Amino acid sequence: MTRFVGLDVSQKITAICVVNDTGRRLWRGQCPTSVACSRHSVPGAMQGMPFDRKAEALILHHSVVTLIVRPMLVAWRQVREEIAVFDKAIRVLVRPNSACRLLGAY
Numbered sequence: 001m002t003r004f005v006g007l008d009v010s011q012k013i014t015a016i017c018v019v020n021d022t023g024r025r026l027w028r029g030q031c032p033t034s035v036a037c038s039r040h041s042v043p044g045a046m047q048g049m050p051f052d053r054k055a056e057a058l059i060l061h062h063s064v065v066t067l068i069v070r071p072m073l074v075a076w077r078q079v080r081e082e083i084a085v086f087d088k089a090i091r092v093l094v095r096p097n098s099a100c101r102l103l104g105a106y
Contacts, residue, residue, distance in 0.1 A: 005068045009033060009058070016065060031062055052077060 001020055008015040011033060018027040049057075052073050059066045094100040 005072075007065065007069075014062065014065065016068075018068070029064075031064065 003026065004019050004021075006017045006019070013030050014033045015030050016028070017025060019025050055069060055073055059069050
């Protein structure tokens with residue numbers, strides 16, 4: 001069964017909701033947002049960090065959230081790697097095309 005997770009992270013409480021592919025709520029709960037997590041919410045504190053490292057830092061002290069989010073981050077990294085490979089292949093194909101060069105596409 002496919003499941004989707006929604007997180008509402010505030011400075012004090014993180015609300016979590018898990019629904020199935022039809023939208024039926026399977027679980028809902030809250031946990032305190034840790035001090036270590038909230039310090040990263042200061043504007044600019046995590047500037048320049050890759051998305052996945054920011055997400056890992058934010059879920060570090062939430063074991064339940066970590067169990068849910070970490071597999072999503074693994075899938076996200078794999079998709080990014082596949083996109084990079086696909087992008088390189090497209091660039092090789094369109095580079096010799098004069099119309100693409102004129103458009104500045106690649």
